[in-house]
């Protein structure tokens with residue numbers, strides 16, 4: 057299959073020092089893709105910077121200028137101390153956002169079958185007007201917004217399996233039904249950002265189109281698979297998405313230092329295989345997945361390699 061890999065060394069230059077979200081994550085992923093021989097089977101795509109009209113209305117233009125100003129002025133962080141910035145942060149974040157717009161556009165047009173963004177900074181915690189949880193621009197929300205408002209799609213499914221709740225993405229779409237947002241994550245009573253309770257189900261026209269599943273700490277592959285098959289897949293099928301987006305965070309892995317889950321590569325593989333099958337049934341396979349969390353270099357690079365293997369392989 058024609059699987060696009062959106063990556064550029066520019067993603068390494070968002071310098072966060074000894075922060076868990078650092079450039080070593082992407083270096084480890086790219087090294088694993090190279091040595092595993094997978095890289096040559098992927099369509100390498102070079103990201104470009106998003107422009108203001110692609111960021112609004114997901115982000116307030118005043119906030120976009122604030123990210124730029126903070127990065128260029130040499131401030132150590134933006135909004136919260138965990139959102140560390142460097143001089144290059146704004147430019148790098150614009151490239152991640154631009155990669156998402158190009159990825160959804162190219163998959164929509166059929167020039168790619170599906171795509172993965174090996175990008176940073178991640179995006180799913182970024183809110184309309186503030187940075188949060190290592191995130192500055194909400195890449196996946198920008199993709200869904202572009203698909204609905206510019207490319208005419210009416211039913212986008214976002215599945216977020218990062219171990220943390222995708223608060224920024226939820227808040228972008230919770231009053232809409234053209235974007236169905238589902239997040240499965242560690243119980244918010246026990247983990248950042250403290251939102252994502254099952255009672256959060258969307259509002260107004262969007263009521264029922266936000267779904268949150270809070271998993272107990274130490275849940276593993278079997279626990280995830282049971283919820284995914286019995287609860288989530290039937291809902292996804294009923295929604296009949298015209299395009300599938302995935303916030304692929306691998307910080308629920310048992311070796312990840314930031315959370316308390318027991319997922320392995322096998323558990324992640326089971327979910328992406330089913331998501332790929334769903335996209336095949338509902339929307340000619342149109343699927344774009346983007347990297348969110350994952351902070352153990354080894355488990356992260358193993359999970360991403362396997363994820364891409366499944367996306368690229370015709371047999372799945």
Ligand SMILES: [Zn+2]
Nearest residue numbers: 218220305349
């Ligand atoms: Zn996370």
